[in-house]
Amino acid sequence: MKVNKLPYKEFIDSFKKVPRAAVSIAIINSENQILLTKRKEDPFRNFWHLPGSFIIRNESIENCIERVLEEELGFKNNFSSELLFLSEDIDKDPRGHVLDLIYKIEVDLSEPLLPTGRTKELEYFEKIPANVGFNHAGVLKKLGYRL
Numbered sequence: 001m002k003v004n005k006l007p008y009k010e011f012i013d014s015f016k017k018v019p020r021a022a023v024s025i026a027i028i029n030s031e032n033q034i035l036l037t038k039r040k041e042d043p044f045r046n047f048w049h050l051p052g053s054f055i056i057r058n059e060s061i062e063n064c065i066e067r068v069l070e071e072e073l074g075f076k077n078n079f080s081s082e083l084l085f086l087s088e089d090i091d092k093d094p095r096g097h098v099l100d101l102i103y104k105i106e107v108d109l110s111e112p113l114l115p116t117g118r119t120k121e122l123e124y125f126e127k128i129p130a131n132v133g134f135n136h137a138g139v140l141k142k143l144g145y146r147l
Contacts, residue, residue: 015096024052033124040120044133074114089135
């Protein structure tokens, strides 16, 4: 599904008016390790975070998740998702106030996940790495991961 993203300046200006809704995805393997991606661009370039994106106008949450899986991980197969909780990020994202819907995704990992798009690299972690961006260190702690 093709969605129309706002021009960057308009996107940034939108934070001055309202909080933005985003989806972050927890992909946990059979060894209870969680997949994190390293960003290629600002904010938080070269920091680890959960794969995710802002929800675009007229895009369903399921379509947003599908877009993230394809754009950041090169994943195009079926998946099932479960909403875990809402994480509010008032001051950790330099762009502004974010309402972050945290989803757990179960995927068939026989298809390899590959860094694509804005993703520099990806890795499964047992513990929270030192350089985690946004409010995701707190999210990972809530999911049961520790430093």
